[in-house]
Amino acid sequence: MRPDALTPRRGFSPAEYARCLHGIVWREALRFVHQRERFVSALVRPLVWLFIFAAGFRQVLGVSIIPPYETYILYEVYIAPGLMAMIQLFNGMQSSLSMVYDREMGNMRTLLVSPLPRWFLLCSKLVAGTVVSVLQVYAFLAIAWFWDIQAPPVGYLTVLPALILSGLMLGALGMLISSAVRQLENFAGVMNFVIFPMFFASSALYPLWRVQEGSPILYRFCELNPFTHAIELVRFALYGQVNWTSLAVVGGCTVAFILGAVFAYDPARGFVRRRPTGAEA
Amino acid sequence: MNGCVAQSPTGGIEGAEATGPVALSVEGVSHRYGDRLALDRVSFSVSPACFAALLGLNGAGKSTLFSLATRLLRIQSGAIRVFGHDIQAHPGEALRLLGVVFQPRTLDLELSVTQNLLYHAALHGMGRREALKRSAEALARVGLTERGRDKVRGLSGGQMRRLEIARALLHRPRLLLLDEPTVGLDVKARADILGHVRRLVAEDGIGVLWATHLLDEIRPEDDLVVLHQGQVLSTGKTSRFVAAAGAEDLRSAFTRLTGAGVGSLAP
Incomplete structure (x- = not known):
């Protein structure tokens, strides 16, 4: 037995980190390609909103000219960024929840016996989830193009960094929630207590000035909602502009959520909870 | 020894x-x-x-x-x-x-046999060429060379276990x-x-x-x-x-x- 084999060097080279990250993203992308149902359902949700809700709602809600728009726009055009962010919100919640709970437990074991630092593995997992959500958003944009929701061509490029940042923020939020809040055991709970409030108390479906007219309190909530800022970041970026306030909020929240998630993450929760009787303990 | x-x-x-x-x-x-x-x-x-x-x-x-x-x-x-x-x-x-084989199956059923091994190799920071070489050796040792491209879902229980052992040994x-x-x-x-x-x-x-x-x-x-x-x-x-x-x-x-x-x- 070689003695050096028993005292591996401390730490890891940048190349090892890079290969690990690449491997995690590569696997997530492969799974995404293989799981067509997941892809289709991720697309159907925003398309239902777009094709049915927006079409029906178009006449009810007039949208005045507000930045970044320079002309009157159709309601469908207004809600498109909100739906893009919604795709990322669902993706973030789903992938983070499945990370902690049952379905991916086996895969989490595979991931966590990697010798690389755990914070790095979790961040890589976040990046991988974000990549998948960005792919989903572009697929949505492609379909929306044929529905006459067309941004300036350069917007499809400038929206990319915004999508990456918002995807990271929402993925980290999902991870933080699933680590920190014990009551949210299933997706229905997350829908009711996280996704719906975040989505409806945001600028996804209506401009905030209209909310302000109706309810100043709700307006404050919407303003404080990081999801609002994710939407606005994406909305402005889609038109080649930067909403600095939103960028600051989303950036700050991303860092805070990632730190919180790494700190709070406990891989044991999923399987300890599932076997309270200790049948296999 | x-x-x-x-x-x-x-x-x-x-x-x-x-x-x-x-x-x-x-x-x-x-x-x-x-x-x-x-x-x-x-x-x-x-x-x-x-x-x-x-x-x-x-x-x-x-x-x-x-x-x-x-x-x-x-x-x-x-x-x-x-x-x-x-x-x-x-x-x-x-x-x-340390190499580990857990009691519950931890393979990715949707991915191929080789892809599962490459994923594990990446998690250990292994380069792709080295990973491919070791994967081929590992599969040969557990008699799964022929199945490298097959999805894990198609393997028998015993084959999956052998694959998990091969995977656990990949980083030596x-x-x-x-x-x-x-x-x-x-x-x-x-x-x-x-x-x-x-x-x-x-x-x-x-x-x-x-x-x-x-x-x-x-x-x-x-x-x-x-x-x-x-x-x-x-x-x-x-x-x-x-x-x-x-x-x-x-x-x-x-x-x-x-x-x-x-x-x-x-x-």
Whole structure:
């Protein structure tokens, strides 16, 4: 037995980190390609909103000219960024929840016996989830193009960094929630207590000035909602502009959520909870 | 490396210890789930190039111990070291020397056999060329070369286990932990896997901790750790354990020591 084999060097080279990250993203992308149902359902949700809700709602809600728009726009055009962010919100919640709970437990074991630092593995997992959500958003944009929701061509490029940042923020939020809040055991709970409030108390479906007219309190909530800022970041970026306030909020929240998630993450929760009787303990 | 290999009835833990650090040392480990004490001051060690069986009924604490040794659970008290590297303080060094096969299947069913191996290699920071080379070697060793491109979903239970073992060895660990790896397999697949792991011990000098509740997987010359209701009841050679209990075989020795009904033990 070689003695050096028993005292591996401390730490890891940048190349090892890079290969690990690449491997995690590569696997997530492969799974995404293989799981067509997941892809289709991720697309159907925003398309239902777009094709049915927006079409029906178009006449009810007039949208005045507000930045970044320079002309009157159709309601469908207004809600498109909100739906893009919604795709990322669902993706973030789903992938983070499945990370902690049952379905991916086996895969989490595979991931966590990697010798690389755990914070790095979790961040890589976040990046991988974000990549998948960005792919989903572009697929949505492609379909929306044929529905006459067309941004300036350069917007499809400038929206990319915004999508990456918002995807990271929402993925980290999902991870933080699933680590920190014990009551949210299933997706229905997350829908009711996280996704719906975040989505409806945001600028996804209506401009905030209209909310302000109706309810100043709700307006404050919407303003404080990081999801609002994710939407606005994406909305402005889609038109080649930067909403600095939103960028600051989303950036700050991303860092805070990632730190919180790494700190709070406990891989044991999923399987300890599932076997309270200790049948296999 | 004299002595403590599975095939040799002579020698023992002591002989191997003198040559270097033990492969796995579990030192006074206790673990609670809420009010329930799952492990109670558990201490034992596994020597390099040794086949050690961790024998216990379901619920004895075997899986908890595995989760602690792989840092899936935080250690509440005590310490676990892999070749002297504390799993809590220096998980990187410890996990590099450790390969694990968990009881539940942990393969990605949607991905191909080779893709599963490459993923594991990437998690250990291995370059792609090296990973491909080692994957091909690993598949050859477990007789799955032909199946490299197939989806894991299409493999039999025994093939999946062999693949998991191949995967656990991809980063060339010096210690392999297996948690009831033969559960749910047929007789032939069980024998194949057990034989393969014993060869790893004898030929490659890998230390093995094999958790089981199946008595026929344990030989008299194997090191044995008996875990019962979270406590270590005995460590040492299986043959000595049987002799000390004044029993004629492992089954009756185990039954005598734990008071477990024969019905709760597999043959």
